[in-house]
Amino acid sequence: MRVTLLAAQSLDGFITKHDQAGTDFTSEADKLHFRKALGGFDCSVMGGETYRVARDFLRTRLSTQRCRVVLTRSPEAYAAEAVPGQLEFSNVGAATLVKDLAARGFQHCALLGGAQLHGLFFQAGLVDELWITVEPLLFGQGTPLLAKRVDVRLSLLSSEKLSADTLLLKYRVQR
Numbered sequence: 159m160r161v162t163l164l165a166a167q168s169l170d171g172f173i174t175k176h177d178q179a180g181t182d183f184t185s186e187a188d189k190l191h192f193r194k195a196l197g198g199f200d201c202s203v204m205g206g207e208t209y210r211v212a213r214d215f216l217r218t219r220l221s222t223q224r225c226r227v228v229l230t231r232s233p234e235a236y237a238a239e240a241v242p243g244q245l246e247f248s249n250v251g252a253a254t255l256v257k258d259l260a261a262r263g264f265q266h267c268a269l270l271g272g273a274q275l276h277g278l279f280f281q282a283g284l285v286d287e288l289w290i291t292v293e294p295l296l297f298g299q300g301t302p303l304l305a306k307r308v309d310v311r312l313s314l315l316s317s318e319k320l321s322a323d324t325l326l327l328k329y330r331v332q333r
């Protein structure tokens with residue numbers, strides 16, 4: 159199983175603008191890239207907060223092409239929203255979750271935030287690649303890319319302009 163973190167951030171490293179939840183700050187170029195990129199993943203994982211922000215949008219876009227798993231401490235609270243194989247809620251540890259998904263035959267997992275989930279996955283050594291969109295913005299404050307202390311070295315795989323001002327940087331995590 160390969161795990162790739164996909165996120166869009168300001169140049170100064172924030173995945174939300176100040177205290178505004180969601181990703182309204184991202185460019186059309188990033189939205190296009192994100193939709194296209196997600197097509198290459200057969201499963202994805204996100205945290206409860208990210209799910210609650212994107213919930214209405216997400217629930218209209220479920221498909222059998224990708225299993226979405228929400229990590230939450232209260233999976234039972236979402237029983238009515240669960241669609242096995244498409245939208246699942248789990249309270250197992252990150253390593254167990256990735257192992258379980260691999261055992262079910264999934265191969266490419268997109269880690270879709272937010273900062274707490276990024277931290278959990280990095281601390282467990284579960285992230286293989288990062289695909290980071292850097293928007294030409296400075297926020298000074300907001301939700302950081304990572305909510306936990308980590309010490310990770312990366313190798314740059316590629317850098318690409320998604321538009322005149324927006325960059326896509328792909329990194330591999332050095333083991």
Ligand SMILES: NC(=O)c1ccc[n+]([C@@H]2O[C@H](COP(=O)([O-])OP(=O)(O)OC[C@H]3O[C@@H](n4cnc5c(N)ncnc54)[C@H](OP(=O)(O)O)[C@@H]3O)[C@@H](O)[C@H]2O)c1
Nearest residue numbers: 165166173179180205206207208230231271272273274275
């Ligand atoms: N710019 C981007 O690319 C991007 C990407 C993703 C998200 N975002 C934004 O980032 C914000 C959310 O980030 P966040 O860091 O606040 O939250 P988050 O990582 O999305 O979710 C945190 C939640 O995950 C669950 N969780 C955390 N650790 C867990 C564990 N060990 N076991 C089980 N569940 C666990 C809990 O859910 P429960 O509370 O349900 O228990 C916790 O409240 C949102 O505003 C979102 O829109 C931006």
